[in-house]
Amino acid sequence: MDQAALETARTIIEKWRPKKGNLIMILHDVQDAFGYIPPDIARYLARTLHIPLARIYEVLTFYHYFKLQPPGKYKISVCMGTACYLKGSPSLLQELKNILNVEEGQTTKDGMFYLESVRCLGCCGLSPALAVNETVHGTLTKSDVIDIVSQYAKEA
């Protein structure tokens, strides 16, 4: 593990050390910093916080939010909330799988796009919706998907 990463992890731990029940908040900050929870960092947390590694992974694997693999440059989250589901988000997801040639939870070979389906983006008024990183694209049809993907591919 390189020194900079170690330093980041140390700062996060020190920030939360005085607080009770801080493990989940530490993991949030680690994921914010690295984009996922690197195994080396998880081991470092276990050593420094005196928590068994199994307990850390017990928490990590319980919550959907934590990622164990590095994400792509662009994270595409297709909303599968009820409103979006009724208005056709499964076909958006299928279209993305076809275009990107990946399954849910996978990153494209070039590391550009990570595809996932999420519970609800909370944009039910814009259904069906998907988010690329933090930007929400709403009231989509299947044919809009290719435009969105190519727009981000061009930007990169």
Added chain:
Amino acid sequence: MITKTVLIKDTTPGSTSGTKEFFDVFTAALRESKLADEIRLVRAADIGVYNHGIVLKILPDNITYANVQHHDIKRIIGVTLKHGNPIKDLLYQPRAYQLRLVLKNCGRIDPESIDDYIAHDGYRALSAALQAGPDTVIREITASGLRGRGGGGFPTGLKWSMTRSTPGNEKYMICNADEGDPGAYMDRSVLEGDPHAVIEGMLIAGFAIGASQGYFYIRAEYPLAIERVQKAIDQAHAYGLVGERIFGSDFSMDLEIRLGAGAFVCGEETALIASIEGKRGTPSPRPPYPSVKGLWGKPTCINNVETLANVPSIIRNGSAWFSRIGTENSKGTKVFAVTGKVRNSGLIEVPMGTTLRDIVFEIGGGTASGKRFKAVQTGGPSGGVIPEHLLDTPVDYDNLQKLGSIMGSGGMIVMDEDDCMVDIAKFYLKFCVDESCGKCAPCRIGGYQMLNLLENISRGNATLEDLERLRLIAKAMQKASLCGLGQTAANPVLSTLRYFEDEYREHILNRRCPSKKCTALLQFIIDRSRCKKCGLCARSCPEKAITGDKEHGYTIDTARCINCGMCFETCKFGAVERN
């Protein structure tokens, strides 16, 4: 010079030419009265009133007329356009009113400015509460009849007094902002639009129960809400409204944000507590209730965002004011996220007791497609569907429960005739199966078995006995599951079975999906007359089940077809039919 503008819209369902016709007649009449240069007519796309014939909106007077006939035009020109007077018998009388108590400030004040909130009576309730003392505060909240807005509807005053009466000098207050119901975003809007109201509610609640520490448990998926609540806490801290000796009194309370991490079960009180403690979010048996043994074993009170947002205005205006709104057992208003196949999707706030029909048709404007309304789903994965013949039910906690649904946190999903009830039941159940924490067997195994049965039904591989099996497992889950998730997970299945059993039978007996949603039961064929022989379908078929060429056209080999529906979606000419 233009002095008035008249928006015109024919709101009769299915009418396509009414607006234009009326527009032409009106234009001619204006010319006759020599007003054509002063009055501008606009054919509006949407006025926000539905199913009321021709609707006119006159600006800047802001007069709305409904069910206007051609022979009314003369009167309108003479009375309203010339002299600015309204015509009583034509005025639009909305049947359902929205009443914004919780959303009062949303969109009106700057959510990032504590000064703006204070200028709108902010923190006055906190000051009054501190002077009145905890017992008076609890008495007021109890008298107001406020019940938990997170779904269960537990009386808030009772919860507070239970936590207060538990001995102990360390108590905690938690705001449950883990809005996990797919298709609902009320809490998000309140946190983003009026964070100080929730903070004020938290402080009043904390004062009442005797807490010195409060936690906001917010979904990590709501970054803006997190940012705004944090900012609001910092501002309140700087003003001495959070922290040591608030308003110079003996009361001290700190607030802190803890993030959820994408687990629906953490909306359940005991699981939420485990999550704040940094553990897996699995529930524990109750009793002991959190009011006795909660966060770190101390007495804890957990309230939902909307519940807390109601508190300041109750303290400010008094319990009598609040309890006048609503029905016998459900007081105040409720915020709903009306979404799905409805014309006007969005957040609404109505007094308890408003009928579902008024919400869906009057405020929501009916189905977006104009297709037949089928059902409305309330309460998310823990709730149920309500069919059309029960739409006149006034919304309150007890009524919805009687219908086999629940109030829930406020998701309201409108479904039209294209939605298959077996598919809907499967969607919600799949959600609960994915979100089941796995701690207790009835929920973990029962949900999975029910899902298998539904899967079989939607594939046409089921028998009528399977319906009985579904009911049996559902009953076991309701009775034996550890927490609310498992106890209510079967509600969507039970309620669709209760109101739409015919649809289940159709799947089982005739292997047919009336809404054409269950693709395994469909047959895809290419309609030669509409086929343009472009070959797109053949290229999209993952199984290469479509053969032919650009000269002779294409056919689907049903033996190889896996009913994925790709060709149906790909065809730009509607030549692929599903039956």
